[in-house]
Amino acid sequence: MPHSFRVRALAYAGVLALSLGLIGGTLPASARASYDKTSAREKKRVDSVPTPKLKWHSCFEGYECAEVKLPRDYDKPKGAKTELALLRYRSPDQKKRIGTLFVNPGGPGGWATDLAYYADEFFSSDILERFDIVGVDPRGVGWGDNVRCFADPGNQPPVMNALYAPGFPTTKAETAAYLKAAKAQGKACATSGKPLSVSMSTASVARDMDVLRRAVGDAKLSYLGFSYGSYLGQVYANLFPDRVRAMALDGVVDPWAWRGSKATRNVPRWDRLRSADGSDKALRELLVRCDQAGGRGCNFALGNPTANFDLIYKRLKQRPLGLEDDEGNSIGYGHDDLVSELRGALYDPYGGYYISELLIQLLAVTEPPAADAAAGVRRRAAERALAAVRRQLAERAEVQHRPGAGFPYDNSLDARVSITCTDGVQPDDIADTPTHVAKAAKAAQGANYFNELWAWNDPFCAKNAFSAQDEDRYRGSFTRRTVKPLLYVGNYWDPVTRYESAVKAARLTPNSRLLSSDSWGHLAYGSSECVTSAVGSYLIRLKLPAKGKVCVGDVQPFVDAEEEEEEAQLRAHQLVRQPS
Numbered sequence: 001m002p003h004s005f006r007v008r009a010l011a012y013a014g015v016l017a018l019s020l021g022l023i024g025g026t027l028p029a030s031a032r033a034s035y036d037k038t039s040a041r042e043k044k045r046v047d048s049v050p051t052p053k054l055k056w057h058s059c060f061e062g063y064e065c066a067e068v069k070l071p072r073d074y075d076k077p078k079g080a081k082t083e084l085a086l087l088r089y090r091s092p093d094q095k096k097r098i099g100t101l102f103v104n105p106g107g108p109g110g111w112a113t114d115l116a117y118y119a120d121e122f123f124s125s126d127i128l129e130r131f132d133i134v135g136v137d138p139r140g141v142g143w144g145d146n147v148r149c150f151a152d153p154g155n156q157p158p159v160m161n162a163l164y165a166p167g168f169p170t171t172k173a174e175t176a177a178y179l180k181a182a183k184a185q186g187k188a189c190a191t192s193g194k195p196l197s198v199s200m201s202t203a204s205v206a207r208d209m210d211v212l213r214r215a216v217g218d219a220k221l222s223y224l225g226f227s228y229g230s231y232l233g234q235v236y237a238n239l240f241p242d243r244v245r246a247m248a249l250d251g252v253v254d255p256w257a258w259r260g261s262k263a264t265r266n267v268p269r270w271d272r273l274r275s276a277d278g279s280d281k282a283l284r285e286l287l288v289r290c291d292q293a294g295g296r297g298c299n300f301a302l303g304n305p306t307a308n309f310d311l312i313y314k315r316l317k318q319r320p321l322g323l324e325d326d327e328g329n330s331i332g333y334g335h336d337d338l339v340s341e342l343r344g345a346l347y348d349p350y351g352g353y354y355i356s357e358l359l360i361q362l363l364a365v366t367e368p369p370a371a372d373a374a375a376g377v378r379r380r381a382a383e384r385a386l387a388a389v390r391r392q393l394a395e396r397a398e399v400q401h402r403p404g405a406g407f408p409y410d411n412s413l414d415a416r417v418s419i420t421c422t423d424g425v426q427p428d429d430i431a432d433t434p435t436h437v438a439k440a441a442k443a444a445q446g447a448n449y450f451n452e453l454w455a456w457n458d459p460f461c462a463k464n465a466f467s468a469q470d471e472d473r474y475r476g477s478f479t480r481r482t483v484k485p486l487l488y489v490g491n492y493w494d495p496v497t498r499y500e501s502a503v504k505a506a507r508l509t510p511n512s513r514l515l516s517s518d519s520w521g522h523l524a525y526g527s528s529e530c531v532t533s534a535v536g537s538y539l540i541r542l543k544l545p546a547k548g549k550v551c552v553g554d555v556q557p558f559v560d561a562e563e564e565e566e567e568a569q570l571r572a573h574q575l576v577r578q579p580s
Helices: 005-011 040-047 112-117 125-130 153-163 172-190 202-215 228-239 255-259 269-273 275-293 305-318 335-346 351-365 373-397 412-423 430-444 451-455 499-508 529-541 561-573
Strands: 064-071 081-089 099-104 131-136 221-226 244-250 321-324 330-333 486-493 512-520 550-552
Touching: 040 202, 064 202, 081 112, 081 202, 099 112, 099 202, 099 228, 112 131, 125 131, 125 529, 131 202, 153 172, 172 412, 172 430, 202 221, 202 228, 221 228, 221 529, 228 244, 228 255, 228 486, 244 529, 255 269, 255 499, 269 275, 269 451, 275 305, 275 335, 275 351, 275 451, 275 486, 305 335, 305 351, 321 373, 330 335, 335 351, 335 373, 335 451, 351 373, 430 451, 486 499, 486 529, 499 512, 512 529, 529 550
Parallel strands: 099 131, 099 221, 221 244, 244 486, 486 512, 512 550
Antiparallel strands: 064 081, 081 131, 321 330
């Protein structure tokens, strides 16, 4: 699930200055019941690897880095190695330190070193006092050995340009170009990307994390994972159930939807995850709350916001706009571009403000042309306002890398493909993608605006595109009882990882607890003081929140329009701190 923690960390720096108390308390009796053990096979795999001696060195001001070589294949511990990069934020008082908290931002393919680098802006003060925060870039990702699917760098840009084009394919020509690029990407990772690309499944990353747990001197693992990082946590917990000290997972992925099964092998992953339902649910609730807030709270609250949005959507689908970009070039803007921008805005707790601004201008710009001069003046003003809010949306969604990251070769898509495609069961034929898309579009018919967008999410994993597999990928189950309880966090209005996925994961996991939150944006940690406090209390004191506890996000749409606009503008223009 794509996410920029660099932007998010700054957005919630003020929320995270909390004081949650000291260690203490005991686990409930149920948590001290019997638990499952690491299998003999997994013990042999990871325990046969000697504990690495990490040579920490100063890298960025106030941080330490290390590099470590681990087996590319844990069935051959003395065979070829792959290098991983670690970044550590050290607790200022080592005497009070509980241990190390491993963190992962999701993706798949997100840089865990980046999340650790922003630890002092993203995590609460007492977590920083009680843990060293360590981000380990997953194999093939970040500062370690990078997977590289195209032997000739010149062959990569045309593929990435086609796959990262705005919106989604709407014509036969666009569909053909997209499928050609997706197939080229999948084939490149299954051939030129080997051997690393087929050794990047989540199970291998979980095994790396267990070896590194030993390397930092922890008897059991403390872990905080977000979005796809929740799947990494679930895989670790089921591979090594007796090695978990504390594990909090936010933005929870339904593990069986991600992994797939024999029965769902020809159901695309986007359909199994039902992320389109999450996006649509969040948008519709925003429109309802906009209507309730009225014009003083939401600019789009003239008339019926839900009906007006449907009108905009239909107008753009029938007749895309002809707009100008910042260089004065003519560009098209259709319903595909609209839902793509809306999905990006829904990631953001402050997205409601931008969505209302976007829609009010689109309602005016899509009006049938009028002959009078005044109408022309209003339209041009609306077009300028539309361009401004779209620039703000693009700025907020931009992933900002450190100097030099991605140059001269950007392996971000290679990493995403290699992890996604090796992790589970995939459809047989990439040529079936348009059929799945058409089925999704027919099923939507105004009932789900995001089906088509999500339907194009990862066709490169079809077996006749990405033909390789990681033979050591995790196959299940997801019902093993851990020695200590897991904490799942589910956000009602998460547009990517649906609340229902957190409910399902918690039900699958014995000895776990679900914390619900009425929050906005992707994830709840950092945007809800209640969630942040509960997660901190659990990680530090092993104290679970009460059963059935529901938090409320600190940012609620259209509650205070003036404050929300000021906050949104502030966040949009904040500079991202660069390493020294």
